[in-house]
Amino acid sequence: MVRNNKAQMKIQQMAFMLIAVTLFFVLAGMFFLRISFSELRSSAELVEEKNALLLVSKLANSPEFSCENAFGGVKINCVDEDKIMALKTNIDKYSGFWGISGIEVRKIYPLDELTECTSSNYPDCNYIRIFSGSSAQSSGVGVSNFVALCRIEGGENLIQEKCELAKIIVYYGGGE
Amino acid sequence: MKNKLAQEEIVGFALIIIIMAVIILFFLVFYLKEERESVESYEANSFIQAFLHYTTECENYREYLSIQKLIFECEKDFVCLNERNSCEVLNSTLKGIVEESWKTGGDRPVKGYEMNITSGQKELIYFKEGEISASYQGAKQDFLSSGINVEILFRAYS
Numbered sequence: 001m002v003r004n005n006k007a008q009m010k011i012q013q014m015a016f017m018l019i020a021v022t023l024f025f026v027l028a029g030m031f032f033l034r035i036s037f038s039e040l041r042s043s044a045e046l047v048e049e050k051n052a053l054l055l056v057s058k059l060a061n062s063p064e065f066s067c068e069n070a071f072g073g074v075k076i077n078c079v080d081e082d083k084i085m086a087l088k089t090n091i092d093k094y095s096g097f098w099g100i101s102g103i104e105v106r107k108i109y110p111l112d113e114l115t116e117c118t119s120s121n122y123p124d125c126n127y128i129r130i131f132s133g134s135s136a137q138s139s140g141v142g143v144s145n146f147v148a149l150c151r152i153e154g155g156e157n158l159i160q161e162k163c164e165l166a167k168i169i170v171y172y173g174g175g176e
Numbered sequence: 177m178k179n180k181l182a183q184e185e186i187v188g189f190a191l192i193i194i195i196m197a198v199i200i201l202f203f204l205v206f207y208l209k210e211e212r213e214s215v216e217s218y219e220a221n222s223f224i225q226a227f228l229h230y231t232t233e234c235e236n237y238r239e240y241l242s243i244q245k246l247i248f249e250c251e252k253d254f255v256c257l258n259e260r261n262s263c264e265v266l267n268s269t270l271k272g273i274v275e276e277s278w279k280t281g282g283d284r285p286v287k288g289y290e291m292n293i294t295s296g297q298k299e300l301i302y303f304k305e306g307e308i309s310a311s312y313q314g315a316k317q318d319f320l321s322s323g324i325n326v327e328i329l330f331r332a333y334s
Contacts, residue, residue, distance in 0.1 A: 032203075053218045077225040109230070109276045146222045146277065148229035160239050163229040165273055 056145040056170050059098065065168075067150050079105065079168060081151035084130060085122055091131045101140040102132040102171035107149060109165040123151060132171070140171040217313030220330055224317045227273050228328075233258065234265040243269065244319070247326055251295045267301055278332050280306040288333040295326050309333045 059065060060079050064087055067078035084105060087094070106114075107126035117125035149166035152159065228244040234256035235241070241249060241256075243266065250263040270291060278286050288306025292299070314331035 050218050053222065057218075057222065075229055077222050078229055109273045111276050145219065146226040148226045150229065158239075161231065162240070163231045163242065165227055165230050165277065 052143040053145050056143055056168055059103070059170060060145065060147050060168050064094075067148075075148065075150075077146065078148045078150055078163070079166065081105075081123065081128075081149050084128055085117065085119070088117075088128060088130050089119065094131075100170055100172045102142075102169075103130040104128065104132070104169045104171075105130065105147075105149060105166050106169065107164050107166045123153075140173040142169050142171045144169040217315055217332075220313050220315035220332060221317070223277060224315055224328055224330055227270070227277075228317075230269070230273065232265055232269050234260065234262055247293060247295075247300065247328075248321055248324060250300050251298070251324055251326075263300065267303070270301060271303060274303075274330075275305070285334055286332050290329075290331045290333070292329040293326065294329075295324055300326075307333060 057077065060077055065079045065084060067075050067080045105128040112126055114127050115121065115125040117123075117128045144167045147166050147168050148163045150161055150163040153162040228242065230243045231240050232243060232246050233240070234246055234249070236249075236254070236257065241262075246262055246266045246269075250266050254262040256262055256265060270293075274289055274291055278289050280286050280288055286306075288304065288308050290304040290308065291301065293301040312331045312333045314329065316330075317328045319326055
């Protein structure tokens with residue numbers, strides 16, 4: 001009788017131990033799964049952000065926008081302001097070329113009151129709406145990235161490049 | 177005999193604990209290392225690339241200097257034609273640029289920022305604003321000119 005009781009106790013101990021071990025592994029597994037899922041989500045967000053920014057960077061470094069060799073050597077993330085003003089006036093030729101619903105360039109430093117650039121007030125302005133589909137305002141999801149906005153400025157004795165800090169904003173999904 | 181058995185069990189238990197601790201430590205180190213690598217931000221990187229071209233008010237006999245050129249002039253303690261110290265112009269220009277580009281505040285996604293420019297062991301520029309936390313997006317840019325190695329570090333905290 002005593003021996004049976006001892007055996008039962010051992011079996012009970014073993015069962016409790018098995019339950020505890022299983023519970024421990026389940027909890028540990030859940031903890032690791034949660035960490036990996038949160039990592040997965042953050043890396044998905046990172047990839048999304050990277051893709052959106054790469055799209056904008058790709059556009060800023062395309063021949064229609066980039067400074068290329070105009071300002072002494074190749075510059076990354078540099079937009080030629082004179083070039084985009086010329087592009088703005090000939091934008092009809094680029095209808096549907098990029099497959100997006102709008103492109104804008106806003107100077108962010110030095111910051112002045114928002115003035116849209118036209119051929120009459122250029123370069124005393126800080127906002128260039130290159131195109132915005134059919135509406136006056138750009139619509140859709142806007143993705144922006146930092147660029148240097150450079151132009152050639154001529155003084156009395158000195159002709160030199162002037163670069164300011166701007167953001168290029170690309171709108172997509174708003175219907176062209 | 178009973179004592180020996182108990183001792184063996186304790187040794188076994190201790191061994192299991194040590195093995196588990198080593199495994200957990202290994203996972204933690206691996207996890208923390210990955211976390212540090214993922215904070216590299218493309219936006220912050222573009223920001224650095226863009227502001228390096230910005231034309232400042234500091235002029236030498238040839239041109240108005242870009243921030244990239246001004247960093248090297250600051251290293252040499254150059255005085256601009258308007259008699260302002262190059263490091264002073266660099267500091268005020270960078271502060272203005274960062275302030276306008278990364279607006280901070282309680283209701284904004286960016287709570288603070290930190291900028292550090294070093295040349296070798298020498299710190300040329302350092303400033304910070306707002307709250308500094310463990311969550312940030314940042315970028316680092318190194319460049320070399322005339323044997324001078326400059327490192328730019330920018331972090332925006334959320």
